[in-house]
Amino acid sequence: MASGGIVGAVEDHWTVGRVAELAHVSVRTLHHYDEIGLVRPSGRTAAGYRAYSADDVERLREVLGYRRLGFGLREIAELVGDPSADAVAHLRRLRGLLLERRARTDAMVAAIDRELDVRAKGLKVTPEEQLEALGARLYDEIGGAYTTTRRTEPRIAARIWDALGDARTVLNVGAGTGSYEPADREVTAVEPSAVMRKQRPAGAAPCVAAAAERLPFADGSFDVAMAVSTVHHWGDPMAGLREMRRVARRVVVLTFDTDEPGWQDRFWLTRDYLPEFATVLAEFPSLAGMAEAIGARAEPVPVPWDCADGLFEAYWRRPEAYLAEHVRRAASVWTKVGPEVERRAVRSLGDDLGSGRWAERNSDLAGLEAADLGLRLLIA
Template structure:
């Protein structure tokens, strides 16, 4: 039984600001190869799901599932740790910025992805050792680095759980990305002041209100007095930045 999925609380309005980026979509579809049947675990509102293949979406949150586009298949209510599919019953499995919400099912869920797929397992995640270097974390929200170390398995750990062969690619985050994940704030400090934009990122949504208020006050002050631009203004000239986003593709032994 699934008990009060996290995104029933923090997922409202997610699909509006977390729209899929076509550049990431292209990379993810390429990683799936010629797979015709795919399970998407932690499917959410359906971003990055293939439209030209048979997809089984697994999503425990009613709030997130309700935001799925009409052309997408309804999501099965299940959790990552016990997927309701037979061994090797699907060509591929995918999880896009989801596994850090699997809590004590992270290892079991990753192993489940490998169990049910005969072909590639495709995971988009963050490397917390890279993401911690972003200005938001170093200057304003060190609590995020501590949380990310707890909730994001290392790439090495993921590889061990999956077995087989794992390849990892860097996914730089473009300035103009339509997917307003927390890492996309690298180029848009003003979005920290926008409650709707903040709440579309689980990093902010999972923080205590007093911590969020402290960060908003500090960023607003530093934008107004020029401190942010004095420290990080060079970022405004970049088209993309490595905030730790990674594409992991695993193939079985």
């Protein structure tokens, strides 16, 4: 519909009052958006009143979605004014942001539950613990422990860097603190979380605030795009992988395989104590589907018994590590399964370690130097 055109049928336009009612905002808010050029009704009724077209309503939906996630009007104007983004792109971005917010909400619930447990035992709650429950240190639940436990594992890094081949320009998508960024290449990092960006060390590669599903780079901008243990956090993993394929001539992704029948039983922690892990990855794309999306081959990446990177599977031969709070906080799985499941799993594991049942059940692990626990390197 042309801007300023007469809208003929009632289903083709919506009055300001009707849109305000449907969107649960005030007419004054809509008038303000009109005045600043954020959302302007582009049609008119037969009686000459200004009216919202379907495209106008779609734009308003995007504006309100970003607004309710805390974006300022100036930021929103830039987002919805991007000519390269369509409605689907905005929906995927909003979905990713909402998933991140849900993870933060779950983390806050976990922090509050821990404080309630402490208070129920009659123990004193420290100021640090109080601030954590209020959310001042909320991201500690899902990423703040990275600087102490999520270090570069040299043997895994060697596999990733070897897969980069002769690439000179590297895009690291979902870069986090940059643990696996090669020092001998020209690296550009992409990380949507401001909290994670702040944890990047001094001298780290320049970092762009963006999501994998919508990379702000032209086609073929990099020799290679890499993503390390991050795809499962994306709102739309397949869209993110296709974006990596678009902006780089090669792609290297460290991810997880859920294709193998009975994959949950590869790791004793998910088999015996945390079967809910399967639910966490219920919507995760198949390894075959991810490989097909970028034209990749898959290679297993065994986890060394003394893995320096505190990823979820790192302590497969050091089970007592999972009893430590800071170790669990560095792996998002624990937050996603919820505090009750976490407490049950930790209690059960502690009991089995104390009784010797864990050692008896997993005696075959004692002599292994590395274990295949589902990590896969996709190389395209």
